[in-house]
Amino acid sequence: MSELKIQHLITLTELLSKGAKHNFISITTSSLGKNIHKSQQAASKHLLELEEGGLIQRMMSGRKISVKLTKKGYDQIADMYNLIKNSLESSPSEIEIGGILVSGMGEGAYYMSLKGYTKQFKTKIGYVPFPGTLNIKIEKKEHIESLRQVNNMPGKQIDGFSDGKRTYGWVRCYSCTLNGKIPCNLIFLERTHHDLSVAELISEFDIRKKTGLKNGDRITITIPVS
Amino acid sequence: MSELKIQHLITLTELLSKGAKHNFISITTSSLGKNIHKSQQAASKHLLELEEGGLIQRMMSGRKISVKLTKKGYDQIADMYNLIKNSLESSPSEIEIGGILVSGMGEGAYYMSLKGYTKQFKTKIGYVPFPGTLNIKIEKKEHIESLRQVNNMPGKQIDGFSDGKRTYGWVRCYSCTLNGKIPCNLIFLERTHHDLSVAELISEFDIRKKTGLKNGDRITITIPVS
DNA sequence: ATTACTAAAACTCGAGTAC
DNA sequence: TGTACTCGAGTTTTAGTAA
Numbered sequence: 001m002s003e004l005k006i007q008h009l010i011t012l013t014e015l016l017s018k019g020a021k022h023n024f025i026s027i028t029t030s031s032l033g034k035n036i037h038k039s040q041q042a043a044s045k046h047l048l049e050l051e052e053g054g055l056i057q058r059m060m061s062g063r064k065i066s067v068k069l070t071k072k073g074y075d076q077i078a079d080m081y082n083l084i085k086n087s088l089e090s091s092p093s094e095i096e097i098g099g100i101l102v103s104g105m106g107e108g109a110y111y112m113s114l115k116g117y118t119k120q121f122k123t124k125i126g127y128v129p130f131p132g133t134l135n136i137k138i139e140k141k142e143h144i145e146s147l148r149q150v151n152n153m154p155g156k157q158i159d160g161f162s163d164g165k166r167t168y169g170w171v172r173c174y175s176c177t178l179n180g181k182i183p184c185n186l187i188f189l190e191r192t193h194h195d196l197s198v199a200e201l202i203s204e205f206d207i208r209k210k211t212g213l214k215n216g217d218r219i220t221i222t223i224p225v226s
Numbered sequence: 227m228s229e230l231k232i233q234h235l236i237t238l239t240e241l242l243s244k245g246a247k248h249n250f251i252s253i254t255t256s257s258l259g260k261n262i263h264k265s266q267q268a269a270s271k272h273l274l275e276l277e278e279g280g281l282i283q284r285m286m287s288g289r290k291i292s293v294k295l296t297k298k299g300y301d302q303i304a305d306m307y308n309l310i311k312n313s314l315e316s317s318p319s320e321i322e323i324g325g326i327l328v329s330g331m332g333e334g335a336y337y338m339s340l341k342g343y344t345k346q347f348k349t350k351i352g353y354v355p356f357p358g359t360l361n362i363k364i365e366k367k368e369h370i371e372s373l374r375q376v377n378n379m380p381g382k383q384i385d386g387f388s389d390g391k392r393t394y395g396w397v398r399c400y401s402c403t404l405n406g407k408i409p410c411n412l413i414f415l416e417r418t419h420h421d422l423s424v425a426e427l428i429s430e431f432d433i434r435k436k437t438g439l440k441n442g443d444r445i446t447i448t449i450p451v452s
Numbered sequence: 453a454t455t456a457c458t459a460a461a462a463c464t465c466g467a468g469t470a471c
Numbered sequence: 472t473g474t475a476c477t478c479g480a481g482t483t484t485t486a487g488t489a490a
Contacts, residue, residue: 254472254473254474255473255474255475256473256474266473266474266475267474267475267476270474270475270476271475273474274475286473286474288473289472289473289474290473290474291473291474
């Protein structure tokens with residue numbers, strides 16, 4: 001992880017951005033200090049230390065200083081660059097939420113079968129869900145937080161409607177997979193907007209039947225993230 | 227340049243590489259400490275400070291800690307990444323050397339016209355140089371250093387030869403431009419290997435005639451770098 | 453105007469330790 | 472085991488200042 005003192009990285013980067021890779025650049029310690037948000041004295045010391053460490057080549061020219069990175073100095077920056085780059089790239093772009101299968105309120109099945117919803121499901125998520133939702137009890141605080149995060153992401157919105165007697169709220173869908181393989185949709189309902197300790201899943205088929213999952217089984221939901 | 231304390235960047239990067247961008251990851255302060263080459267106490271403090279700065283979201287789960295980067299935390303890393311990236315990329319890949327045109331030793335003209343050299347010039351740099359070299363007096367210490375750097379780079383080697391009476395040393399050529407436009411070659415001669423306060427240029431044409439440059443004029447040589 | 457020294461203030465770290 | 476406090480030692484930064 002580099003025996004490079006980290007504060008010097010900023011200084012090196014500043015010099016590099018001024019073009020100090022191949023040519024000597026002429027600077028003053030106070031301008032450098034200003035740019036790295038340190039005092040003139042600190043900048044002067046950094047330069048001295050960088051030279052001592054063989055990271056820069058430093059010459060006095062008149063009252064100013066001429067500096068150029070050495071190969072070692074350049075390599076240090078390149079190393080740090082690659083370290084961050086790898087961290088950024090190896091970062092998986094999925095949210096994982098674990099929970100326990102519980103029995104849902106039977107009413108879900110009824111609502112989801114209403115014509116006002118099914119027409120939209122067909123066009124927006126590509127299928128009419130099997131009647132009935134899969135309820136997942138989320139136990140870990142951090143998974144509830146993750147669910148909150150999903151809730152703040154834009155999803156596929158199924159609009160609410162009214163049949164004259166009453167109104168039915170919107171449903172927001174997030175494509176996801178159950179236990180890494182079963183495709184389904186995580187849904188948020190307008191009416192239960194507040195409760196994030198239970199996640200509801202819908203799927204084209206009867207998941208309980210297809211997978212043999214029973215209440216009390218631990219499951220994992222994986223939601224892809226942009 | 228970020229009000230982010232730099233030492234925390236390492237911690238953030240470590241968390242990110244463990245996948246803390248989208249999901250809470252479960253860690254102990256001592257394992258984190260080990261990874262960032264700091265003590266358990268330092269790791270604990272860093273986490274506390276990162277949370278305070280709004281860079282991570284932190285939850286106790288049992289005896290361990292669950293951590294996730296916030297948008298702000300992620301942005302900080304991305305910012306630093308882009309900063310370094312820009313520095314690395316905006317870095318011009320040329321060496322610039324300034325100097326003053328002086329009269330060369332007339333002998334240069336003679337040597338460069340020898341068959342043993344001209345044949346090689348034709349094949350290696352594409353032309354037979356105008357007889358006579360252009361001598362540039364380098365005044366700034368840092369430009370002499372730059373010249374030394376060029377001298378350490380691999381160039382196009384014109385081999386020495388012998389005509390039976392005496393031997394002629396090698397010549398090394400570096401394609402460059404004079405004052406940003408005139409194409410020419412910077413040459414190093416075996417016999418003057420040591421003196422880097424004068425640079426010698428050769429060109430296909432008579433530069434003095436073509437440009438009207440006279441002794442005492444300030445000129446700039448630009449040498450492209452891999 | 454510069455650089456860079458000294459001394460003191462401000463930080464950061466880790467050992468010891470409480471919980 | 473865990474986290475995270477206090478406190479002393481070491482390090483870094485800055486103010487003041489010499490050259």
